[in-house]
Amino acid sequence: MDLTQQKLSKSEWDFLEVPTNISEKKILTMIYNGYEDTKYTNNEANSLLAWMKIGTDEDAFHYYIYENNFDKIIKKIIKKYELSFKIKKNKSSDKSLKKQDLIRIKNSSKKIEDIKQNIYEFILLNNAKIFFKKKLCPMRYYTLTQLIKNNVTYINHYVLQFVYWIIETYKNEISKTGLIKNAFEFIEKNTEVFKYTDMKLYEHQAKLFDSLKREGSKMILYQAPTGTGKTMSPVGVAKGKKVIFTCAAKHIGLQLAKACISMGIKIAVAFGCKDSGDIRLHYFAAKDYVKNRRTGAIFRVDNSNGEKVELIITDIQSYLPAMNYMLAFNEPQDIVWYWDEPTITLDYDDHEFHEILQRNWQQNDIPNVVLSSATLPNMDEILPMTRNFQNKFETNNVQEIISYECKKSIPILDANGNIVMPHYIYKDFKKLRKCARHIEKNKTILRHIDVEDMVRFIYYINKKKFITDEYQINNYFEDVSEITIINLKIYYLRILLLIKDNYDTIYKKFQENRARMYNSVIKITTSDAYSLTDGPTIFLTEDVERMGRFYLRASNIPESELDNIMKVMSRNERYMIDLEKVEKDERHRRDKMGTEDLGKDKSKTKDSSDYKAQQAYTKKVVELKAKIHSIELSQKFIPNSQAHIREWSQDKDTSTSFKSDIEDSIVERIMYLNVNKEWKILLLMGIGVFKTHPDKEYMDIMKELAEKQKLYLIIASSDYIYGTNYQFCHGYLSNDLMNMTQEKMIQAFGRVGRNSSQKNYTLRIRNDDLIIKLFTKDDNKPEVRNMNRLFS
Template sequence: MDLTQQKLVKSEWEFLEVPVDVKEKNILNIIYNAYGNTGYSQNDSMSLLGFMKIGNDDDSFHYYLYEQYFQSLCKKIIKKFDLSIKIRRQTKKKKTIKKADIIRINSLSRKIDDVRDVIFEFILIENIYQFFNEGFNSKNYYSLTQLMKNKIPYTNKYILYFVHEVLVEYKSEVSKKKLIKNALSHIEKNIDLFRFADMKLYSHQADLFEATYRKGAKLILYQAPTGTGKTMSPVGLAKGNKIIFTCAAKHIGLQLAKALISMEIPIAIAFGCIDSGDIRLHYFAAKDYVKNRRTGGIFRVDNSNGEKAQVIITDIQSYLPAMNYMLAFNEPSDIIWYWDEPTITLDYENHPFHQILQKNWKQNEIPNVVLSSATLPNKEDIMPMTAYFNNKFNTNNVQEIISYECKKSIPILDANGNIVMPHFLFKKFKKLKKCARHIEKNKTILRHIDVNEMIKFIIYVNKKKYISGQYLLENYFDNFEDIEIISLKIYYLRLLSLVKDNWSDIYKYFQEKNRKMYDSVIKITTTDSYSLTEGPTIFLTQDVKKTAMFYLRVSNIPEDELDNILEIMAENEEYMLELEEVEKAEEHRKDKIGSETLAKDHSKNIKSDEFKIYQAYLKRVAYLKAKIQTIELSSKYIPNSEAHIREWSKEKNTSKSFSSDIEDDVVEKIMYLNVEKEWKILLLMGIGVFVKHENKEYMDIMKKLAEEQKLYLIIASSDYIYGTNYQFCHGYLSKDLINMTQEKMIQAFGRVGRKGAQSDYTLRIRDDALIEKLYTKEENKPEVRNMNRLFT
């Protein structure tokens, strides 16, 4: 991870000005608007009235559309399945619809067939039909219970009534057991539930906002899974507070800054600051400035006046200058210090950052503090630290927000491709019960419980009646609509603690039933590459270079092809080094001449010395670039390319297998750079190597490829996890990470599974000791020890 505390460069400022996409802007608007109204939600799904843009919720429109488009469908269902439901007009007063509205409705009628699959009422009707047609199908019934919770504007009242009557009258006909038995397809991967869901705050964001409403000094311990919006929560907080956002990784700060600018929230940036004189204001936050006489825009900002700044984004080193800067214009009680990932580097016994962290905490004057992390220690473990805060600010207001949002499951595989589950791991019940207690206190681990294997355990224990009556499925879940993946995982956790008397039989049964998800998972450049699906993979290791070289060696690239590539690279290197020298010499010459001379136009004066020198330079550059040969690797060595699949995976299901997609011009740029030849060959395979490079341009290109999901695989050290919000579908933890702490492991897991819930994700751990570490309580955690040592 790059923890270098440096000022923003021009390209980073330019990055901040690129607007976020429409989808992200909608999410930001929801977060912002929900501050002060945490129940705020938005749903852009279309009802029929919404599609027609009528904008009138009067019953006359609902009944007219019901008669025109829905009544015949409803009558067919009622007749075919002999239903006793009667749908009657809900009001006797018949308001006449204006002729202009009828014309609009009729003109849009021809287009309805093209959008039936996105019109909410048609989806409801289809689910009702399938529910009856497939013999009281539990999936369709469950879908209806969940879809009815959504707030889609102008949904037809008569269809809502029909759904309500079906849910009430046929509740007793539906099997909870069948729903739970098919929980993966019926609940977790039920596409209708995601397509039509309300957009609203995560519950932990709502809890955070409400916690900040309280008057007086407060310390909020904010623990929620990675990828659930923690770092965007300040967008909402900024609506009612001044914010100091502190992060160790510049990338995280830049993403928040970009979001805030897209929302037109005035910000300041404090990266690499020695004092407040190094702080820079964005134009939105500028109060005193000089205008450009020609354009009328802002020419020069007076950065010393930060009165308008609503949020200041700082690195670790710059916190105290940023704090003093904000205090110059605001009361301490009006400011929130939002510290993102405060446990970074605390897994090390000693680290250069520790002294800075301690100084920031001890000299902090802001009485409202949010510590935000997926792996923040529990309140009970850091009592010395919280006591110090209470004493310093004369308060006892320490609030813990713990969330275990679990919309998607990311199963763990061991080195042999077996799915890892608590009931597979522990032969002795005592250890199993300790594991259950540990997960109970660290519920974020629940997202790594595989749904299919969990359901098999639940069904077996219920079938054998190894638990008392109150814990049997039909008694435990009162309401059908309350059955969710997270409630099933809590139920599974409860069962683990209740099967003591029959544990030896249960353990033996599941040892015999344990299945492999894949026969092998480590040969990711050859036979196992097909298993890496739908998006990039991250491979975390202590020794990045060794791992990268291993995969280059085992990729079975013939020696003659490799030698040929290396030979071309060696020849290219001579020309690239000369090209680098020529370009540096030209830059040096320009600097020596000065800007005034360069400002003059020599392009038309072919007799001038400057023209001749510059033309000679261009000619030399063109000659050297022409000498640099194009390098190509046979596609059969590029994982999951068509040729590669024919070579290694033709008998496998490769419909979702993911391959790299690197543009030729990007490959060409990399080939021009002065970096190791091996890294260049790996790039041709779609593999990025993230190590500390002197060549900044190489790392910038790699980061861009990672952000755009162009790479097949990224090999990086475990510290890399804190510096990225990139999306990965699969992750590996290498054997050499045996000393990795439990908190850091969970942080690493958080890099995987940030795409849609419909994708398939896996975490693949190369050493069973790491798996056991995850599922058992870790005593004397270094993060806890260091927080209590440094922050008291």
């Protein structure tokens, strides 16, 4: 875990200036605007009127557009399928359009055929056509019910009439059971619904913003799943309050700083600060500064004046200096202390950070506090801590925001490749009931309920009528539009509690019919590599070096090839040591000459001793670099390369299998570094070893590769989860993580599936005891004990 309390390097400051991409900027803009209007939504899908840039919602325009573009399509559907639908024309539709509007519409109409597939009304009508063509297709009906919810501007009123008529007329013709039976395909993987969904705040973000607007001191316990925007919420808060954002992992702070700069939010940075004199302002936040006379750019900033700062980002060590700095320019009630992942290190009985955390809490003078974490203990577990806050700031305003929103399912696999579900792992109904109650209070676990296995269970229970009528699908779900994945998972939890009388039969049935997702999942450098799809994998273990060596041996690289690579590396290392010495001697020589002699530029005089020394140095460097040979590994040992697939998985579906993509220049840089030879070979395979290492450049390169999703696999310790928000598609928890707490396990799971909802994700746990720990209530959480001990 990179929790080093150090000031930002030049490269890290440079990183902050790299603009966010267009899609990220849109999300940040939505969060920023959402602070003042929590119902703010944006949808970039184009209706025909919006695409024409007419800019009006008058019915006359809608009817004219309908008659000229949609009427024929709808009449054709009506005639073909003998429908009784008739358009209801509004009186205002008879209004004549202006000549210039008619000209604009006519000119735009020439291009419609080329862009039809991207116009929202045509998308709606296409779903309607397929609905009838496939004899009342449930998937297309469901898609229509979801698409009409979206906030697309100027959708044609008359097309909507037709779509609403379809939904209302055929609502009793659509089998809810059939829809649920195919929920994975029809709902979970419905690309059209996902593609056109509104961009809006998560419900937990809207609640946070509303809560912070209330008068008086307040503490907000902010618990929401990883990957749902918690660490970007301060972008919105900064619109209405001054913010002190505290995080233990520098990487998280840098991502927020970059986002703020992209939005023009004025920030300061406090990393590795002993006092407020170490705080640095970004140029946007500088009030007093000196400009470069020649370029006009800011040359020197007076960092002591933070009057313009809207948000300051601090590490744990620097919180109190940052707090005092902000209080020098603002009133306490106008500031929010936003503490990200306050439970970091609290899974240890003792840690060097504990003293700092306690001091920060005791000396805090900011009366508005947000504690943000996916695994924050529930309020009733940390009453001594909340009472301490209430007494200090004389308030009863402690609010809990708990969210279980998630847009994707990430199933858990056991060591044998079986999907893990509560009804698979508990033979005893009492234990199953306790598990269901535990998940009800910790609904973030719902994202790990596999959709396909869940709907098989739901279908069977309904078919056998093991539950009363009120809980049967047709009665429980009043409308098809209510059947979402999250609602199905809550329904699944509910029926787990209602099957006591028949549970022996049910358990036996599903044990007999339990199928593996994969026959094997541990041979990730050979025969199981094909199963790691869509993006990188993270493998968490306590002994990173041992696991790295294990997978190097398990890759079946011939001893002769390994020996040859090792010999080349050893020779290269000798030459690299010589090269390092030559470069060091040259630096020493130039330093010894002094700036005065260098300023005379004697190096351009061929007879000078400096010129001759430089020539000798250049010649020696060229000679040594020529002796350093490039190192290559046979392609068949690089997971999911074409040669590797031919060797190990020719009979498998490898269309989405993920392969590393490491440029030769990166490999060359790594080969020059003073790190284990085994790690260098693993890198050639696309495997990065993340471990605290004295060679900072190695870790910087690994982080860069992880950021750009260039690595096939990252092997790291469990503490690494707090220092990253990289995107992973699969995750492993090793056998040696039995001391991992439930909260830390959920944090680890949150590293997987942080991006697209349409990819396939898995979590693969090598020890069944860890699985039981996840699904069982823990009455003695170390995080809870430590929060109450340190903060009360």
